[in-house]
Amino acid sequence: xxxxxxxxxxxxxxxxxxxxxxxxxxxxxxxxxxxxxxxxxxxxxxxxxxxxxxxxxxxxxxxxxxxxxxxxxxxxxxxxxxxxxxxxxxxxxxxxxxxxxxxxxxxxxxxxxxxxxxxxxxxxxxxxxxxxxxxxxxxxxxxxxxxxxxxxxxxxxxxxxxxxxxxxxxxxxxxxxxxxxxxxxxxxxxxxxxxxxxxxxxxxxxxxxxxxxxxxxxxxxxxxxxxxxxxxxxxxxxxxxxxxxxxxxxxxxxxxxxxxxxxxxxxxxxxxxxxxxxxxxxxxxxxxxxxxxxxxxxxxxxxxxxxxxxxxxxxxxxxxxxxxxxxxxxxxxxxxxxxxxxxxxxxxxxxxx
Amino acid sequence: xxxxxxxxxxxxxxxxxxxxxxxxxxxxxxxxxxxxxxxxxxxxxxxxxxxxxxxxxxxxxxxxxxxxxxxxxxxxxxxxxxxxxxxxxxxxxxxxxxxxxxxxxxxxxxxxxxxxxxxxxxxxxxxxxxxxxxxxxxxxxxxxxxxxxxxxxxxxxxxxxxxxxxxxxxxxxxxxxxxxxxxxxxxxxxxxxxxxxxxxxxxxxxxxxxxxxxxxxxxxxxxxxxx
Numbered sequence: 001x002x003x004x005x006x007x008x009x010x011x012x013x014x015x016x017x018x019x020x021x022x023x024x025x026x027x028x029x030x031x032x033x034x035x036x037x038x039x040x041x042x043x044x045x046x047x048x049x050x051x052x053x054x055x056x057x058x059x060x061x062x063x064x065x066x067x068x069x070x071x072x073x074x075x076x077x078x079x080x081x082x083x084x085x086x087x088x089x090x091x092x093x094x095x096x097x098x099x100x101x102x103x104x105x106x107x108x109x110x111x112x113x114x115x116x117x118x119x120x121x122x123x124x125x126x127x128x129x130x131x132x133x134x135x136x137x138x139x140x141x142x143x144x145x146x147x148x149x150x151x152x153x154x155x156x157x158x159x160x161x162x163x164x165x166x167x168x169x170x171x172x173x174x175x176x177x178x179x180x181x182x183x184x185x186x187x188x189x190x191x192x193x194x195x196x197x198x199x200x201x202x203x204x205x206x207x208x209x210x211x212x213x214x215x216x217x218x219x220x221x222x223x224x225x226x227x228x229x230x231x232x233x234x235x236x237x238x239x240x241x242x243x244x245x246x247x248x249x250x251x252x253x254x255x256x257x258x259x260x261x262x263x264x265x266x267x268x269x270x271x272x273x274x275x276x277x278x279x280x281x282x283x284x285x286x287x288x289x290x291x292x293x294x295x296x297x298x299x300x301x302x303x304x305x306x307x308x309x310x311x312x313x314x315x316x317x318x319x320x321x322x323x324x325x326x327x328x329x330x331x332x333x334x335x336x337x338x339x340x341x342x343x344x345x346x347x348x349x350x351x352x353x
Numbered sequence: 354x355x356x357x358x359x360x361x362x363x364x365x366x367x368x369x370x371x372x373x374x375x376x377x378x379x380x381x382x383x384x385x386x387x388x389x390x391x392x393x394x395x396x397x398x399x400x401x402x403x404x405x406x407x408x409x410x411x412x413x414x415x416x417x418x419x420x421x422x423x424x425x426x427x428x429x430x431x432x433x434x435x436x437x438x439x440x441x442x443x444x445x446x447x448x449x450x451x452x453x454x455x456x457x458x459x460x461x462x463x464x465x466x467x468x469x470x471x472x473x474x475x476x477x478x479x480x481x482x483x484x485x486x487x488x489x490x491x492x493x494x495x496x497x498x499x500x501x502x503x504x505x506x507x508x509x510x511x512x513x514x515x516x517x518x519x520x521x522x523x524x525x526x527x528x529x530x531x532x533x534x535x536x537x538x539x540x541x542x543x544x545x546x547x548x549x550x551x552x553x554x555x556x557x558x559x560x561x562x563x564x565x566x567x568x569x570x571x572x573x574x575x576x577x578x579x580x
Contacts, residue, residue: 045571053569066439096391096429101432103436
């Protein structure tokens with residue numbers, strides 16, 4: 001059996017991305033090309049992603065990004081085994097652009113369409129980069145999502161915990177915004193934190209020690225605001241110390257919640273996870289990666305974190321998830337709908353905490 | 354010589370294949386649709402190609418409406434057209450909904466001007482005025498129905514489009530009334546194909562014509578003062 005060659009298209013938020021990925025019958029994969037065109041400049045004046053601006057930017061450049069991914073891969077559309085696109089969840093205007101383009105490519109090239117759940121793509125990336133076996137514990141942390149999941153197989157996800165309010169990446173962005181740091185805020189807070197004193201402010205550790213592995217970030221964000229208001233006008237040192245203390249609190253909370261998640265994982269899976277996988281844009285944060293390395297050792301497993309370029313939104317993860325589904329004969333029809341909301345575990349209800 | 358035409362910019366989902374030598378529609382379909390274009394368009398193309406017994410390699414180009422119209426709708430058509438074009442290695446060309454609405458009237462008789470007007474909601478229309486030879490008299494713009502009527506109120510105007518009736522209702526008193534008013538919801542797909550065939554791919558790019566900026570304002574709220 002030959003390798004599967006899949007084109008992946010990602011347009012659910014503010015990156016227009018396309019990539020070609022190969023998957024061998026053994027399950028091993030590698031990225032052949034990976035092109036990302038970020039919209040950071042378009043959204044920067046607004047301090048956040050504006051859905052209509054995102055959709056407008058995607059339709060202007062997506063075919064160019066795809067052509068570049070195909071050129072770098074050195075293949076034609078007839079060489080592909082399938083065409084995958086993120087069909088949600090995400091900003092619907094962008095999802096429509098990516099999925100419709102994929103449908104057109106699939107029809108014109110006479111290749112199967114694979115409609116991929118964006119979260120599933122994040123969840124499966126560690127199998128591409130680290131060859132992780134099922135079942136594993138997944139910490140999915142990005143600007144839009146904060147979840148702990150038991151990943152049992154392709155298409156089988158059980159949500160163990162989620163956030164009650166803000167996503168971790170969202171909290172980073174909001175803190176950056178209140179401190180007038182440039183957009184996007186997450187990496188800015190991280191670099192400020194490097195220079196700051198993580199112990200100057202004793203910010204709360206919401207839900208720390210609770211049995212249910214859920215998250216809450218809103219109170220922490222408010223505590224930062226209260227402290228910043230008290231200090232205003234802020235010096236550069238204040239800003240760095242606020243960022244460092246905020247990040248230290250987030251790190252403590254994440255590690256504690258992952259420990260709680262690992263206990264839950266054992267209860268439902270009957271065994272320990274083969275790995276602790278960290279996915280999503282927040283996985284690019286070095287402090288969080290390092291702290292989770294220790295946590296993984298504590299819970300008796302290894303950590304697998306895709307490289308930063310595959311943690312943030314990209315086409316390779318969509319192509320890979322498409323290849324994993326295609327290898328199991330899972331394809332979709334040209335009538336499939338784009339979806340703004342699409343939970344990985346449809347049986348999961350709200351946070352229990 | 355064949356051309357594939359797509360339109361999802363307004364309240365229809367339409368696909369047609371035009372044979373340029375015979376100026377005949379080989380196969381086509383058009384369904385009234387307010388939403389659901391993202392699901393309907395590509396399967397409709399598949400069926401029309403099957404009916405026409407043609408493949409993408411048979412087309413000289415792909416024509417698509419670029420708006421003005423529903424932002425989401427026009428992005429569905431443009432995304433599909435650009436995707437088809439990428440695989441087929443043929444150009445995709447953009448046709449405005451306003452030109453596609455007005456052209457059949459101008460082709461029949463271009464001695465009287467035509468105002469194409471599309472309902473843009475909240476008392477506004479997307480509009481363009483055409484004169485002799487299809488020449489643009491008023492460039493595409495968004496205007497209140499009152500402004501549109503005032504600008505268009507010249508002798509013997511014909512109105513066409515989903516906003517035609519709205520403009521007619523706002524006609525200034527004392528001005529010569531429009532000679533005709535056709536409240537068409539969407540353009541004829543065969544005319545989109547013809548306009549696409551006549552267009553210059555270098556200038557008629559398959560890019561959206563929104564005529565309305567995105568609804569977004571720069572935010573500076575919630576920032577704490579810094580030294």
